[in-house]
Amino acid sequence: DIQMTQSPASLSASLGETVTIECLASEDIYSNLAWYQQKPGKSPQLLIYDASSLQDGVPSRFSGSESGTQYSLEINSLQSEDAATYFCQQHHDYPYTFGAGTKLELK
C-alpha cells in the first residue's frame, strides 16, 4: 500500500495568516492527490484534486502544489471558518490511502 505521511498533526494560526500542510507519498503518485476539509460532525469536503485543481465552489485562498512526492496544501488569509481537520488522499493506486490528518485551530 502507498503510505501518506501528513504533517503537522496540528497547528494553530491567527486570522489572516497563511498556513501550509504537507503530505509525503511513499512512492510516486503522479499528481493523483486530493485534499479534504472535515469539520466536527460533518463529512469530508473535497477541496483540491489532481494535486492542484480547485474543486468548484472552494475559495481561491486554498491552493495545492507538489514537489516530487511531497504535496502541499496552502491556505491564505485564514478565516474563522477554516478551523477544521484536513486530510490528503492518494488516488494513484488501490487501495486508496489517506494521510493521518492535520487539525487546524484558529487563535
Add this chain to the structure above:
Amino acid sequence: QVNLQESGPGIVKPSQPLSVTCSVTGYSITTSYYYWNWIRKFPGNKLEWMGYISYDGSIYYNPSLKSRISITRDTSKNQFFLQLNTVTTEDTAVYYCARVSWGYFDYWGQGVMVTVSS
C-alpha cells in the same frame, strides 16, 4: 444535486455481521463512469477506504478486508450496501458512503456511527 445517506444499526455485537445501507438521490448509481465507495473513520481520526461497487456492478475491496467484506447494490432502489462479517471492537467507526469521480471523492454521505459492543 447528488445526495448520499447512510443508515445502519448503531450497535453490533462482536462476531456478528455489520450492515449499512447507502441511499443515493439525485444521481443514478448505474451512470458511467462513477464508483460508489465505502470509507470508515476510526476513533482517533484514521480514515480507511474499504471498497467500491462500480456503475456496471464490478467490485473491488481493500485487501485488508477482503475475507470479511461484501458490497452489493439494488439498482431499482438506487442503493448500495456494505456488509462486514465477524466484527470486533476494532470495527467501531463512522461509516461513510461516497462517490468517486476520477479517483477522488466528490460527494459523501453524512456518515453513520457503528459501535461494536456486547
